[in-house]
Amino acid sequence: TYRSAEHSQALLSGLVSLRDSSILFDVVLIVEEKPIEAHRILLAASCDYFRGMFAGGLREMEQEEVHIHGISYNAMCKILNFIYTSELELSVNSVQETLAAACQLQIPEVIKFCCDFLMSWVDEENILDVYRLADHYDLRHLSDQLDSYILKNFAAFSRTQVYRQLPLQKVYSLLSSNRLEVNYEFEVYDGALFYHYSPEQLETDQVSLMEPLKLLETVRFPLMEPQILQRLHDKLSPCPLKDTVADALMYHKNECLQPMLQTSQTQLRSEFQCVVGFGGMHSTPSIVLSDQAKYLNPLLGEWRHFTAALAPRMSNQGIAVLNNFVYLIGGDNNVSGFRAESRCWRYDPRHNKWFQIQSLQQEHADLSVCVVDNYIYAVAGRDYHEDLREVERYDPKSNTWEYVAPLKKEVYAHAGAALDGKMYITCGRRGEDYLKELQCYDPKTDRWDILADGPVRRAWHGMAALLGKLYVIGGSNNDSGYRRDVHQVACYRPSTDQWTNVCPLPAGHGEPGIAVLDNRIYVLGG
Structure with missing residues (x-):
């Protein structure tokens, strides 16, 4: 079957030529008492609005002149030019009336382009007007784009007067989002207060926290560093917020049990998922165990390094993920001879730190590790003296290993x-x-x-x-x-x-x- 790559563009060019030569016009649109000649079949093919008008059994099917209400003459000219040429020229002065016309005529492509154009001009001075526009025309996509703008620029935007004019429920939703881009959770705490107090009032401590502020419910206090939490706790008088901060401090003190203390308050502010590689062995120029960690961004298709203090140097270890913690289990340390390991570590991406958990009851190298029902299983392997069939199970709730049924035969x-x-x-x-x-x-x-x-x-x-x-x-x-x-x-x-x-x-x-x-x-x- 032959398929022409040029046919659709040639057809458009032919229609433009017919329009420019005023040939075969069969309908006149009356917009703001001004006539615009057009081809009925092209209008019907271009959008649902005209298709219903000219092919849906309405009286406009027989009319030579059709009155269009609620759309400006300039906007209709732009829309018709897009229908004929697939080109649309917008300016700051024309985008709103063009968007209104596209919404009425139900042309999704023009609606999207108008929204994207508006977003390219959004700043703190006009964002409330664009929000109102999105609400008026029920443009969820535009509203989501505005949310994304604030989420991306939150630290600066939260210090503006416009921020304090947003509806409370909108701000609550933004502060609750995993897409909120902040360097530290304390910036969210400041942002919650900035909605009620000016930056100057915060800097001079003119803030009353005796009564709970609803926006403070969105702050994930366990994600803050313990030193910051302690300073905040010491500064507060007895109040509900002080109790919340005390709970966050207790989370940090119970570091061993943190995987079992996970709630929405301990969830990272990110929807980014990646592949992470830990440790291993370099074979050239000499055998060296690595403490490096890399992550793969699937969207960019590239690997990047990240560092965490006190990272273990291991190879042939088992690896598992449980409650968004990474566990490195056993393995070996074969730089000088063969030596199996029983030590185990846990990595916390929330605070980019390592924690040594309870060691295995015996050394396991060349093992396999699996997670089933919130338990981590270390299966068989070898200790370089003999092959193993023992299976150990780790319980994060008690930080202990116990033996379960062994394999029928040894394997590594x-x-x-x-x-x-x-x-x-x-x-x-x-x-x-x-x-x-x-x-x-x-x-x-x-x-x-x-x-x-x-x-x-x-x-x-x-x-x-x-x-x-x-x-x-x-x-x-x-x-x-x-x-x-x-x-x-x-x-x-x-x-x-x-x-x-x-x-x-x-x-x-x-x-x-x-x-x-x-x-x-x-x-x-x-």
Whole structure:
């Protein structure tokens, strides 16, 4: 089938030529008592308003002159020029009447362009007028854009008089948003007070906090640093706010139990999700353990470093995410000889800091780690003296590890993933042998079951759960008589206990990091 790339533009050009030559006009629009000639069929094709008028059985179908009310002559000329040419010229003086016309005529593309034009001119002097415009025409998209403008410029905007003219409920909504861009939570506290007091009043301490201010409900006090909270607590007289600050201080003092103390008040002000990589080992120019951390911004497609004090240096550790805390479990420290680790750490992105949690009851290197029902499981591995089959479970509520049912046989260099409340372990090594076993643990029965073998033996691979399936990715085996990368990616469906092969990796990945984000599987390094 032939499809012309130029036909639509040629058709538009032909219609413009007909208009400029006053040929085949069949309707006259009367706008503010002024006539505008047009082609009825083009108007009907351009928007629902004219389609209903000229093709919906209304009396305008037979009229040669049609009166249009509620639209200015200049705006109608601009709209008609857009219909004929797909071009629209706006100015600060014409945008409001053009927007009104586009809303009445129901032309979404023009409405959007007018809103975008308005946003390019928004500042603190006119933002209230634009809010009123959005409300009058029920333009939710424009209202959301205005909200985004304030959320992005909150620190400066909250110090203006215009800020204090916004409706209280609007400000409450903005201060409650995860998209509020502030460097520190204390800026939100100041912003809540700025709505009731001027910056000068705050600086001279002319503020009364004995009665609770509703906007202070939006401040996430646990996100503030303890030193700032303590200064605020010491300055306050007995009042509800002082009790709230005291609760936030208690949150910091109970650092060990913070994962179990999560509420909306401890949630980061961000909707940004990313893939993060921790630690590992550099092999050149010499073997060095890394304490670096990097995050991948999926929108930009690039990696960036971030630093946190007292970061552990580990490799081959298990990694898990629970309640938006990152846990590094066991692993090894093989710079000088082989040494398995029992130590464990927890990273808090809210305060960009590490905390050492209770160590495992025994060293585990080349283990797998999974999260099921708010527990972290450390499964088997080796301690460089023997292969392991022991399984330990971590309870964040008590900061303790306990043994649960062990595997039926020892395994290390395996991979695991959790799906539908169960934990699955696949492949790995036992002694010098590469495996293709699949085992499943049900925490309700504290029992391991043997499932269908995978299609290929492998170890030092990765595993991910996505959309009801398990994917086994990368690793290596010695099927060729020497250790060689496995490119094959296997997919397991628990509902049928069957394996299939999917698109292979383009390159080998031994000991890769695996992450799932936005229904995509990321394979990192190795």
